[in-house]
Amino acid sequence: MSVLQDLAYRGLINQVTDEDGLRTILSNEKVKLYCGFDPTADSLHIGHLVGILCLKRFQLAGHQPIALVGGATGLIGDPSGKKAERTLNTKEVVEQYSSSIKEQLSRFLDFDAEDNPAQIANNYDWIGSLDLITFLRDIGKSFGLNYMLAKDSVQSRLDAGISFTEFSYMILQSYDFLKLYENEGCRLQIGGSDQWGNITAGLELIRKNVEDAKAFGLTIPLVTKSDGTKFGKTEGGTIWLDKEKTSPYEFYQFWINTDDRDVIRYLKYFTFLTKEEIESLEVEMQAAPEKRIAQKTLAEEVTKLVHGEVSLEQAVKISTALFSGSISELSADEIKQGFKDVPSYEYNGEAEVGLVDLLVMSKISPSKRQAREDIANGAISVNGERIQEVESVITESHRIEGQFTVIRRGKKKYYLIKY
CATH class of the missing domain: 3.10.290.10 (RNA-binding S4 domain)
Incomplete structure (x- = not known):
């Protein structure tokens, strides 16, 4: 199964530009691709995990991923999917966030692979030194106002209001794609479905600046829950990838509590189980839903992927002790995790x-x-x-x-x- 076939099976393709052309180049070449992560907090959360794992899926298929940290765009704010202006963080805060996010990304991608090592990039390296005249003449000139106003990320904010700062975000993200194309030979950008306008704007900028350019965009569906509540949120707040913000036990419990209507879809999104393994779990779940085999497998696979085998074993131990009442078997650290939110x-x-x-x-x-x-x-x-x-x-x-x-x-x- 090719990487595009695998993504299609998992329901991870929302939109793609020139699918036939992308399929051909992925079959015949080692392709560099990137996904961007703006440092809006000191940790990524599970909503970012689909994009990270898609980079990993491409790397396992022999391609070369670039994880782009938005050290510059994080200072501006992406209007996509937002109803109001973001609060702007200081440069020092964004630098701190960027450093934390780099460390997290390095846990998922293989930077030592012999043929296709992953790379980390920070767009502050090329945007930070960009002067205003160059920005307006060499980049801004490529964007028509009507073209930008037609994008969903801008259209959705016109009534509520959008500042020139966030309006310019699309141009800066497009410039990222151009620079990575020119400097790294990066041919593909992936992102959430809310990034389609930004991605296609980047392709347009490349087309206007590079003769006979071949670049592609692919978006991933935003993760939803069948009950209508927001994915990645609980009564306790956001589910973070940082174990200091969301303990491995809390993380494990989040996945264990997945709705039956969502669990097979999440197994496809968030694990590297094969099609046959997932289909087998689906049969087991339909035969004995009360055993929650699919949920347990999902919780084990994702917790191990994010926090490692030792933290998974600890999370399972806490869960078992709480269910059986064998509290005295837990360590002080496990008590902290298991009873973090009790009076x-x-x-x-x-x-x-x-x-x-x-x-x-x-x-x-x-x-x-x-x-x-x-x-x-x-x-x-x-x-x-x-x-x-x-x-x-x-x-x-x-x-x-x-x-x-x-x-x-x-x-x-x-x-x-x-x-």
């Missing part, structure tokens, strides 16, 4: 404290009377062990690595005691 109380008292007193001071139970009832009724568990002795004392032996005690009230309400 917590910082205890600074004596080494030993009565369980009733601890329940009241941490507001787990509203009163001593209720605390005694909760204990006597078997509603209180400490580190996964049910305690029904009203006079029980919490000692240092109940502290996991001297840092935490996990208390559960009822079946699902967890509380974290910090020392």
